[in-house]
Amino acid sequence: xxxxxxxxxxxxxxxxxxxxxxxxxxxxxxxxxxCSKAVRAKLSKSPDALENAERLHIYGRLGVPLPDTWYIQVxxxxxxxxxxxxxxDVDHLLADMALKPSESFKKPRRQV
Amino acid sequence: MGYADLRxxxxxxxxxxxxxxxKDEVDWNLEIGAVMRRxxxxxxxxxxxxxxxxxxxxxxxxxxxxxxGRHGYWSRLAIALELDPHISYQELREEFIRRITxxxxxxxxxxxxxxxNVISGPDVNLLQFPVPYxxxxxxxxxxxxxxxxxxxxxDSEWVNWGVYRQAIYSKRRAVGLILPSSHMGQMxxxxxxxxxxxxxxxxxxxxxxxxxxxxSFACATRANEADIAxxxxxxxxxxxxxxxxxxxxxxxxxxxxxGVILPHERLPEGPFxxxxxxxxxxxxxxxxxxxxxxxxxxxxxxxxxxxxxxxNEEQILTCLxxxxxxxxxxxxxxxxxxxxxxxxWMGAHYMAIRTKMPYMGFRDQLISxxxxxxxxxxxxxxxxxxxxxEPTDIEMVFHSWITxxxxxxxxxxxxxxxxxxxxxxxxxxxxxxxxxxxxxxAAGSSLFLDTTWPLDWDPVIAIPPRASFVQxxxxxxxxxxxxxxxxxxxxxxxxxxxEIRR
Numbered sequence: 001x002x003x004x005x006x007x008x009x010x011x012x013x014x015x016x017x018x019x020x021x022x023x024x025x026x027x028x029x030x031x032x033x034x035c036s037k038a039v040r041a042k043l044s045k046s047p048d049a050l051e052n053a054e055r056l057h058i059y060g061r062l063g064v065p066l067p068d069t070w071y072i073q074v075x076x077x078x079x080x081x082x083x084x085x086x087x088x089d090v091d092h093l094l095a096d097m098a099l100k101p102s103e104s105f106k107k108p109r110r111q112v
Numbered sequence: 113m114g115y116a117d118l119r120x121x122x123x124x125x126x127x128x129x130x131x132x133x134x135k136d137e138v139d140w141n142l143e144i145g146a147v148m149r150r151x152x153x154x155x156x157x158x159x160x161x162x163x164x165x166x167x168x169x170x171x172x173x174x175x176x177x178x179x180x181g182r183h184g185y186w187s188r189l190a191i192a193l194e195l196d197p198h199i200s201y202q203e204l205r206e207e208f209i210r211r212i213t214x215x216x217x218x219x220x221x222x223x224x225x226x227x228x229n230v231i232s233g234p235d236v237n238l239l240q241f242p243v244p245y246x247x248x249x250x251x252x253x254x255x256x257x258x259x260x261x262x263x264x265x266x267d268s269e270w271v272n273w274g275v276y277r278q279a280i281y282s283k284r285r286a287v288g289l290i291l292p293s294s295h296m297g298q299m300x301x302x303x304x305x306x307x308x309x310x311x312x313x314x315x316x317x318x319x320x321x322x323x324x325x326x327x328s329f330a331c332a333t334r335a336n337e338a339d340i341a342x343x344x345x346x347x348x349x350x351x352x353x354x355x356x357x358x359x360x361x362x363x364x365x366x367x368x369x370x371g372v373i374l375p376h377e378r379l380p381e382g383p384f385x386x387x388x389x390x391x392x393x394x395x396x397x398x399x400x401x402x403x404x405x406x407x408x409x410x411x412x413x414x415x416x417x418x419x420x421x422x423x424n425e426e427q428i429l430t431c432l433x434x435x436x437x438x439x440x441x442x443x444x445x446x447x448x449x450x451x452x453x454x455x456x457w458m459g460a461h462y463m464a465i466r467t468k469m470p471y472m473g474f475r476d477q478l479i480s481x482x483x484x485x486x487x488x489x490x491x492x493x494x495x496x497x498x499x500x501x502e503p504t505d506i507e508m509v510f511h512s513w514i515t516x517x518x519x520x521x522x523x524x525x526x527x528x529x530x531x532x533x534x535x536x537x538x539x540x541x542x543x544x545x546x547x548x549x550x551x552x553x554a555a556g557s558s559l560f561l562d563t564t565w566p567l568d569w570d571p572v573i574a575i576p577p578r579a580s581f582v583q584x585x586x587x588x589x590x591x592x593x594x595x596x597x598x599x600x601x602x603x604x605x606x607x608x609x610x611e612i613r614r
Contacts, residue, residue, distance in 0.1 A: 008251065010380060010395045027380050034141065034245040034253045036281045036380065061394035063249025063383040 003031050004055035005072055011061070018043055018058075018070055025078065028056070038078040047071045113194065114345030117225065117364035118318045118413060122174060124191050125158055130182055132157045139165045140173075140253075145246030148175040148418045155180045158188060160413075164242040171242045174415040177258055178321065180423040185456055189428060192321035193344060201504060202451065208344075209436045212326075216342030218349040224363025225409045226316075230355060232405040237283040240406075241367065246418045251382045251395050252279030255286060255369070258417040258425060259317040260327040260337075262359050263296050266303040266311075271359070272296055273327040273337035275426070277419070278315065278401055279381055286369075286401040287381040289393065292549035293490070293530060295333060300373060300399065301549035310372040312357035313401060318366025318415050320345060328426065329433025330486040356404040366412045371403040385420020387427055388459040388534040393543065422457035431456040434463065434487030441481045449478070453503035454491075461535060462493040464503035469567055479560050483529075490532045495561040500578070512563040522562040531556030 006029040009015045017024055025040050047053035050073035058066040115121045125131040138144055138161050147159055159175040181187030186204055187197035195207060231237075243253040256278035264271045272295040278288035290297045304311040316323065326341035338360075342348045351360035354370045361368050378397030385391050417425040431454035442449040448470070454463040465478055475496050482488035498516075501508050517523060531538070533546035538556060545555035565575045577584060585593075597603050 008380070008383075008395045012397060013380070029252060033239065035239070036252060036279075036287075059249055061383065061396075062391050063247070063251065063395075065249060 004057060005030055005037075005074075006057045006059055007070070008059045008063075009061055009066075015058070015068075018068075020044055021049065023075070028072070031057075039072075039074045040076040040078060042073040042075060044071050044073075045069060114322065114347035115192075115194075115320045117320055118174070118177075118366055118415060121177075121192060121321045122158075122160060122413070124194075125188065128183075128187070128191055128197050130157045130188050130191060130197070131160060133160045133162060135162050137163045137165050140167070140242050140244045141165075142245060142248060144173060144175060144244040144416070145418055148179075148246070148416070149421060151176045152179045152418070152421060152424050155182055155185075157182055161242075167242040170411045171240075172411070172413050173242055173244065174318075174413050175418075176424070177415045177417065178324075178425040178428065179417070180428070180456075185423055185428060186432070189325070189432070192325060201453070205432060205436055205439065208432060209440060211343045211346065212340050212436065213440075214343045215336070215339035216346070216348045218338045218342055218351045218360075220360060221350045221352055221363050224350060224352045224365075226352065226361065226363060226365040226368050226407050228408065228410050230405065230407045232355060234284075236403050236406050238280045238286065238369070238403065238406070239283060241408075241412065241414050243280060243414065244416055246416070247385055247391075247420065249391070250279075250384050251380070252281065252287075254279050254384060254416075255414075256288065256315050256317065257419065258324055258415040259315050260319060260323055260362070261296065262314040262316060262361060263299055263311055264359060265299050266307065266309060268334075270334045271336065271338065272299065273323070273341070275324065275328050277384055279384070281379055281400070284403045285379075286403065287379045287398055288401060289381060289384075290399050291533065291547065293546070297549065298333070304373075305375040308375050310374050312354075312359055312372050313370070314354050314357070314359040314361045315369040315401075316361045316365040316367075317369070318413050319362040320349070320364055323349060323362050324415075324425075325429060328429040329436075330430070331433075332486050354405070355407060365409075367406065367408040367414065369401075369403055370405040370407075371401055373399050373401055385418060386534040387419060387430060387532070388461065388536045389421050389427075389457075390534075390536050391420070392534045392536055392538075393547065394540075396547075422459065427456040427459055430454075430460045430487065434460065434485065434491065437485035437487045438463065438465070438482050441485055442478075445477075445481060447478075447481075450499055451503050452482075455504075455506065459534070460491070460532065462495070463488065463491055464495045464497055464509050466497045466499060466501060466503050467564075468499040469564055472567055475560075475562050475564070490530050490556075491558065492531050492535050492537075492556070493559045493561070496564055498564045500583075501563075513561060516563040516565065517561055521566075524560040524562070526558045526560065529556055529558045531558055 023042050027038050030037050044050050053071040056070040056072040058068045158177050161173040178188045183197045190197045190199050243255045245253045260273045261276045278286040281287045292301050300311050322344035323341045326337040350363040352363040356370050377400045379400050380395050381398035382395045383391040419426050434454050435452050438452050449467045452465040501512050533543045542555045545551045569575050
């Protein structure tokens with residue numbers, strides 16, 4: 001399989017988020033590891049319109065590959081708040097976490 | 113009695129000709145999944161992948177650990193229970209019932225093989241294991257496919273063991289489907305989440321097979337699967353405490369993943385193949401497993417089941433569990449029901465029940481009894497057969513359906529019943545409702561087919577006699593024809609066995 005990313009059309013992330021030249025925050029599957037990532041990225045149907053363009057493979061919500069050809073330039077990887085535990089402080093951690101909602105898409109982790 | 117661990121089970125599979133050892137390099141990205149899928153379809157052995165691209169020789173994958181066997185659909189399950197792999201389905205089910213009704217309590221030990229390596233906090237990386245990306249279009253790499261997810265009720269001592277899928281989201285995070293109707297779903301959506309509490313979990317991957325069997329089928333609510341696993345292996349399960357929470361896990365586990373599921377936290381998950389044989393549930397936000405610690409044996413073996421196309425572990429075990437519970441329900445009521453059968457390749461969508469109708473209305477009682485069991489409560493299609501039709505003879509079952517089922521009289525549709533959201537024929541809105549814990553999962557319809565002759569039909573003048581070799585000829589003629597079949601008439605020797613009516 002070629003490298004790049006996979007994008008899934010879903011109820012919370014519809015196909016119409018894919019706009020020529022648009023800068024978007026989306027969830028993708030990185031093909032190298034097949035793990036999910038939340039990224040801020042620029043999209044185009046032409047690889048020449050982007051720096052370091054990589055193929056963005058489009059899938060329907062049930063995992064059916066769609067013929068649409070898109071390219072992606074990942075500008076920034078976004079990461080949720082990280083859980084840090086050495087196993088010694090778990091009770092305290094659990095109590096804290098129980099009150100803490102997810103901060104998905106809020107914290108930039110590193111620039112690409 | 114009972115295998116000490118997954119490794120002893122692998123050796124038993126090997127001895128029975130139910131294991132292929134693959135030493136050549138294979139890719140975790142789709143290749144392992146494709147091999148497993150083909151194995152399920154043709155009834156090939158389980159596969160021990162020993163050399164996985166990008167991973168060292170200390171890691172391996174056991175594919176299709178209890179899928180459709182070489183010696184029959186249930187042969188690997190029989191081996192797991194230390195029975196003859198050629199055992200009949202009915203005998204297997206009877207032994208299964210005997211063992212699950214003789215539970216044996218587990219006991220705690222101070223340590224075990226699963227503690228040979230302990231990795232916690234920032235050092236955790238779920239990608240250290242060669243978790244395969246199974247099918248093209250899957251929503252990720254699923255680490256929990258043939259594993260026991262352990263959670264404890266918030267305000268009681270009830271501990272649930274179940275098989276719940278989990279995809280790796282990132283190094284220390286997984287995301288998975290937790291249906292509201294499942295036991296874990298009841299704990300999370302009805303207890304932990306409304307109270308803003310984090311739910312501790314442990315995922316025990318690669319245990320003695322009886323642990324996974326007990327976790328796979330829908331036991332009664334608040335049943336203790338650890339006790340049932342002991343009954344199945346005829347020996348208690350040894351448990352050891354987790355490193356970062358108070359849950360107990362099987363000490364022989366190859367890998368244990370520990371952590372918490374926070375309230376209201378969701379990330380996109382799916383799609384993934386399911387019991388129906390399709391990918392029915394769309395990608396959508398689902399609960400997040402935050403991993404605090406991973407422990408594992410040296411040279412850990414990751415067992416993987418590829419849910420989806422038949423015939424895989426989930427289908428085999430779910431159907432056996434439902435049949436066993438239904439036969440128990442019939443026996444408890446003193447009913448003379450000869451047999452029931454849920455063909456695993458029909459993805460837990462269907463059950464056939466064979467009985468002699470004692471009185472009008474009995475069929476409704478039968479359906480009700482099945483739907484009161486944990487496994488049968490969500491069955492979409494149930495068919496009642498006359499006593500002369502063997503439910504495992506699918507040709508005859510289908511013949512009954514087509515020939516005896518009067519469209520006006522014998523087809524019954526029950527609306528607003530709970531069904532599995534995996535039922536492929538559901539509309540998208542029905543499926544969404546079944547996954548929405550606020551809607552209490554009663555949104556489907558089920559079908560009940562009565563393919564028995566009406567009791568008020570006169571057996572001499574109204575019920576058509578079956579025009580078959582064994583039913584329409586005198587015994588003497590049948591014996592004479594069979595005796596002369598090869599020698600005098602010259603027919604080939606090999607053919608389907610024919611039983612003479614006695």
